[in-house]
Amino acid sequence: MVGVPRMALPHTGKSDCIAVANTEGRTMKRQVIGFIFVAVCLHAMSGCQTEASKHFGSGNAKFKSEDYRGAVADFTKVIELNPNDLRLARAYCNRGNARGALGDYSGAIEDVTKSLSLQPGDFASYAIRGYARTMAEPKDYQGAIADFTKVIELKPDYAFAFKNRGVAYLHIGKKDKALADFARAIELGVSISQETLDQCK
Secondary structure, three states: OOOOOOOEOOOOOOOOEEEEEOOOOOOHHHOOOOOOOEEEEOOOOOOOOOHHHHHHHHHHHHHHOOOHHHHHHHHHHHHHHOOOOHHHHHHHHHHHHHHHHOOOHHHHHHHHHHHHHHOOOOHHHHHHHHHHHHHOOOOOHHHHHHHHHHHHHHOOOOHHHHHHHHHHHHHOOOHHHHHHHHHHHHHOOOOOOHHHHHOOO
């Protein structure tokens, strides 16, 4: 069976965004659920910096520098300040992202679920929750498949959702569906290792 990698979080180069990714590699710890690259973006905020805005920006900066505990603290402060705008949903999503990076996958699921209750239809939150469900104990591959399916409904050309749903299908033995998803991911420009494809036979 395929190994599932830990989260790795690259810099996106965007000051108002956070990305979550995991990289397919050759070692067991860095194999396959694929490369999720989800930009979790805050719409540009106008006007002067409020306290919530400052903590939000600080949280993003700490997240990108891999200070995930500091990011959790800043996003928690944003949540406590309860801004009556998109920042509250984004703070839950980004805190969930940081909690996932710390290995707190149950906390990640809780936070992004709250984010979705405030901002339904956010494909990034579904993608993050889908990934966290493959990492939490016990594994919830069916839940992950449902989340990645929702990502695909919202963003049909999002190749990594096909890749990651394919890996989830592979984990539950649905090799034909896994292969179909991998084929679509490849069509959309994402590479799938031969080792992974061989497991669909």
